[in-house]
């Protein structure tokens with residue numbers, strides 16, 4: 504006899520592995536304000552928590 508598939512197993516199958524919608528927050532830089540990932544430096548201006556922490560254009564000039 505086959506066992507009942509738990510909700511956990513059902514939802515962990517490969518068919519359910521697709522990523523959800525990415526979480527986005529507005530950039531803290533007033534001059535930018537674009538949507539960016541939370542808890543990361545802004546992808547557009549490099550700001551994080553009110554100061555610039557990475558160069559806006561990749562950096563390796």
Ligand SMILES: [Zn+2]
Pocket residue numbers: 530531532535536537539545546547548549550
């Ligand atoms: Zn920004």
